[in-house]
Amino acid sequence: MIHSLIAVAVLALSAFAVATFPRSVLVFLLFQGSLLFVYKARIPERLRWGLLAIALLVLMPAIGYFNSYYLEVATQVGIFVALALGLNIVVGLAGLLDLGYVAFFAVGAYSWAIFGSPHANIIFGGEGFPLAGWWFYVFLFVGLGTAAVTGILLGLPVLRLHGDYLAIVTLGFGEVIRVLANNLDKPINLTNGPKGITPISRPPTPFGMPYGEYFYFLALAIVIAVIIANRRLEDSHIGRAWEAIREDELAARSMGVPLVRMKLMAFACGASFAGVMGVLFSAKQVFINPESFTFLESIGVLAMVILGGMGSIPGAIVGATVVTVLNLQVLKGFSLWLNELKNAGVTIFGFSLADLPTQFEPAKYERMVFGIILVLMMIFRPQGIFPARRRQRELAH
Amino acid sequence: MPSLFEARGVTKRFGGLTALHAVDFAVDRGIASIIGPNGAGKTTLFNVFTGLYAADEGSVTFRDRPLLGLRPDQITALGICRTFQNIRLFSNMTAIENVLVGMNSRITLGLWDVLSRNPGFRRTESELAARAVRLLQRVGLQASVNVVARNLPYGDRRRLELARALASEPALLLLDEPTAGMTQGEASALMHLLRGLVADLELAIILIEHNMRVVMEVSDRVTVLDHGEKIAEGPPREVQSNARVIEAYLGKRGAGPRARSGA
DSSP states (O other), rough: HHHHHHHHHHHHHHHHHHHOOOHHHHHHHHHHHHHHHHHSSOOOOHHHHHHEEEEEIIHHHHHHHOOOHHHHHHHHHHHHOOOOOOOOHIIIIEEEEEEEEHHHHHHHHHHHHHHHTHHHHHHHHOOOSSOOOOOTHHHHHHHHHHHHHHHHHHHHHHOOOOOHHHHHHHHHHHHHHHHHHHTSSSSOOOOGGGGOOOOOOOOGGGGGOOOHHHHHHHHHHHHHHHHHHHHHHTTHHHHHHHHHHHHHHHHHTTTTTHHHHHHHHHHHHHHHHHHHHHHHHHHHHBBOOOOGGGGHHHHHHHHHHHHOOOTOOOHHHHHHHHHHIIIIIIHHHHHHHHHHHHHHTTTETTTTTTSGGGGGGGGGGGGHHHHHHHHHHHHHHTTOSSOOOOHHHHHHH | OOSEEEEEEEEETTTEEEEEEEEEEOOOOEEEEEEEEETTHHHHHHHHHTTSSSSSSSEEEEEEEEOOTOOOOHHHHTTTOOOOOOOOOOTTTTTHHHHHHTTTTOOOHHHHHHHTTTTHHHHHHHHHHHHHHHHHHHHOGGGTTBBBGGGOOOHHHHHHHHHHHHTOOOEEEEESTTTOOOOOHHHHHHHHHHHHHHHHHHEEEEEEEOOOHHHHHHHHEEEEEEEEEEEEEHHHHHHHHHHHHHHHHHHTTTOTOOOOOOO
8 A cells, every 4th residue: 555655656757847947857856756656666567567658648738738858758769669569579589689670660661751752753753642631540551561571581581590690680680670761862862862752741630630659559550459469469379489499499490399380470570670670760750761760770770679678578668768868868978068167267176178179078978878788787786687486597697 | 001101221320330230120019229349320310210310321211201301390290209318308307398299290280379379279278288287197297397408317317208208199209228227226216117118108119228237128029230230130049149249248259358340
């Protein structure tokens, strides 16, 4: 009972704090932390899920009303949670290290970008494009299917590869997709090359909802669908077969696990999640170009999975949230704050911050701070924030 | 009537080395043992039978169906399953999860059944779990259902591997040195269990074994391999007194330990 009260109070207070200080990054982090607290608190299941539902369905959009940037951050978090969960199937469950995962995201994004913008007229001629906004919903499934097929196409040639070799080939694959997007403006202009595609249509929103809220809710809906799919896969013979492959491929084959089918299924399932989010991403951004799908993005998603705890669904969610918030808010906020100090001419131990050479500008150290955090994590908590049961066992001996 | 399982003229070469040379082997029911000194080609024979190695020559049939060229999982689906000499469990999965993986080839559910979690899926899952628990009971692991395989004692791990192999409902079971590292008492208990399985499930077993007491006690037929060739075959008593077998195991009389004239 006392736990329930504390959980309700923490959530309510943090939400109230955000409403009071809508500009403070720290307070928004507090709100995110309170969600985690509710998730981990020893309270009845119904209350837990009720509170989380209220927080995500009511409080978060309300916060967005005070500061629309937070809603944007939340939407980005949603996108990356879905990506991390998709990669979690491939890397965490089936043990296939994929360093080119963002390619599937790109495939989904370009599938809607091409048909949802006037660009398709260049390819097919005529004036039939862009497709009407409601086609967006159809393309959520088209993007899913296209990415799944791409996943199978990547899977086929790499079936015999393991570990390092697999990682290198998938890395190459990711780059191939990006380079294709970059260069397929000739001879037929499919992707418009580095200039990218714009304007990409957005779907009509129900009840005249603003786009910020709309994409937030859509991302949330997709994330929930992805979580359900992920959990069901994990608790089935398919999930067990994936884990068996990761544990001992030869034994798995001998016990009747069809290796080819299971590996392709892992690639296809993981890719399809990225494909759906790609479609949403292109509509949200209105403009996409190959720059959004670099190798660094693949690594970022992998870092989320590893940070959260490989093979664990809550881990992937928390990992994606932490990394995204770190990149979008904490590190940027830190840079901004130091710059403000500098401009204000603050001195520390008689040393004026304004005298710092520009090379020491904190904005340039975002990646380094991120790297240090990752290294520290690997030293002190290699199993991740929320490790999967089995990974815990692996590292425990 | 043709045998349940029949291999004819199986030859396997690794580069210049002939690991198996025109081996004939057949089993119908009961326990057939394969013995022979280390490196005689026993495990290689198993790997050919289960599709892990492709034979260079010869044919293998199971219930009149040719096996050569099939993938390991297809062979398992037909009803042949095996254990490994050096235990190969899914170490970080629990005992019951190991057994459930073994049932994979008997599950007809597709991706959609899993994602929609329809009544058929739920019924199947609970049936599978119940059967897995029964199998674990059968091999004496009822107390360790949810223990992670890695944390099981050695003998239990061997038994878990047996349960996992049985999960695919095989008609033919290939056991590669199942009593290795066991005490005589544990080995006898395991053989008792195998005899029970043969009687209850109409199972045929091919056994690779070094423990002679076990082999002679439990086998219906014994095949002796040496240097990739079959040098003797027959009921245990006959094989035990075969001159070539004694030579392969003990070396030529008067020629010192394990002197050989190159096979």
